[in-house]
Structures are given as C-alpha cells and as structure tokens.
Amino acid sequence: MSVDSPLVLGVLFIATGYISYATYRDNNKPLSFMSGLLCACFLVATIYVLLR
Numbered sequence: 001m002s003v004d005s006p007l008v009l010g011v012l013f014i015a016t017g018y019i020s021y022a023t024y025r026d027n028n029k030p031l032s033f034m035s036g037l038l039c040a041c042f043l044v045a046t047i048y049v050l051l052r
Contacts, residue, residue: 012046
C-alpha cells in the first residue's frame with residue numbers, strides 16, 4: 001500500500017484539478033453539479049484507500 005498510495009494520490013489530485021477547472025469553465029451548466037459530485041467521490045475514494 002505504501003507504493004500505491006502516492007500513485008493513487010497523484011492520479012486523484014490531477015483528476016480533481018481537471019474537474020475543478022471544468023467546473024470553473026462551465027460554471028452555469030449542469031456539468032458543474034456532476035463535477036462536484038465526481039470530486040466528492042474522488043475524495044471519498046482517496047480517504048477509503050488511505051485508511052484501508
């Protein structure tokens with residue numbers, strides 16, 4: 001797990017940054033709600049992987 005955690009954190013960090021950028025770019029579209037939902041799912045998955 002000590003090898004997988006930095007990789008998972010890096011991938012989730014890049015994905016969260018891209019999702020937050022897409023949310024900022026498409027601020028008035030329904031995509032922003034889905035992006036926020038995906039961001040929350042990524043955060044929950046990260047916490048689950050780290051505490052497992």
